[in-house]
Amino acid sequence: MTKEHANWSPYDNNGGTCVAIAGADYCVVAADTRMSSGYNILTRDYSKITQLADKCAMASSGFQADVRALQKHLEARHLIYQHQHNKQMSTPAMAQLLSNTLYYKRFFPYYAFNVLGGLDGEGKGCVFTYDAVGSYERVGYSSQGSGSTLIMPFLDNQLKSPSPLLLPAKDAVTPLSESEALDLVKTCFASATERDIYTGDKLEIVVLNAKGTRREYMELRKD
């Protein structure tokens, strides 16, 4: 006797791609703004990036309802931190908070694939990349989402720096300037849009540096 399985799943995949690149004194976090469900486009204008702290932004692809719940949870925790410590959370602290938040739902995961970008305590750019249940790693660049398998090899080719695990340690700073990194991100998305049906419409870029935060937009193919 075969068991009847539920036809309803609590999850859906809304697609999309996120990228983050860290530089010597800046960090670029970017995501497309298309939200889809199966072959349907639900909207062309949905932001996947949220600013969690002054110097910290998170981009998440996957199931946007879970992403929104995760963003609200982190914003609430950050507010409590500010009340208790009278200062903003640093990016490495926020990174560990995100990891723990994801792991606390280990048996009913947030279907969210995140990249966290920001400036660390010394003002250097840092990017943290996650899987859906909270394992994380500090890296120089990362991409997540439906277009990540197209973008990551390209970033490896352009930005590959010596592994932080090597001993004797080799210097691992991304040598690009802020404008070069921005161009690189735009190129990534233009190419990913060509070959991934879930990526396109518009690109939202958040740039964090010592002067503050700024947002940029670029049109992508809408087909």
Next chain:
Amino acid sequence: MMKIDFSGLEPNTSSLRGNLNEFLSGLSTAPEFQIPNTNDFDGFQKESIQMVKPAKGTTTLAFIFKEGVMVAADSRASMGGYISSQSVKKIIEINPYMLGTMAGGAADCQFWHRNLGIKCRLHELANKRRISVTGASKLLANILYSYRGMGLSVGTMIAGWDEKGPGLYYVDSEGGRLKGTRFSVGSGSPYAYGVLDSGYHYDMSVEEAAELARRAIYHATFRDGASGGVVSVYHVGPNGWKKLSGDDVGELHYTYYPVERTSVEQEMAEVSIS
């Protein structure tokens, strides 16, 4: 009749806490996990594991010898056939004299090793002495046993130096805990065992043991597609652990097997168009 007190093994100590307590409590008690409201828990976990596809596929090893414990691991994380990272730290520094290795689910290993580090520190503060490797591995094994059957994937080795000398335990998410002198864990472990077992002597020097560990991981990365990246080698001695080397496996191949120049190549280089 006295009943055995299992309260230390309970994952959830209280169901009376409201949502706000979740924000303010930190990790003073065991973490509380929400469970999905479904009839078929096992089926749901199977499906969500497919969706989440935890990073697995690895080679780690550790062995005890005259001078202490040698621990080595690769650094590749794979999700199905995709390499999600080549720079994962699989040797986790629990405290300055104890190391843990990571194999299986990356998030499971990272989270529970961090949790173990906290528990070890609490033990130090409560008892005014460092925790033994036996004690630390038992703490971890008991936690993993209480989550047995829920889909955690952890295959770890706890290596350290305590008052009894060097200590090495293997702990896994099935609830197993083994004391031993030589272990290798992961998809590349058969290859690593081959090299490790054939070259092992108790009386090795630190350099010889490090080279043996490095070679064993290298050979595993050569033959196992799910292992690769950078070989990290750590030594745990009476004064704690020290990282000895981190070598890219691709470059290590050419130091072990340098390319021989053949005469044909040299002939082609000499021909020039005039």
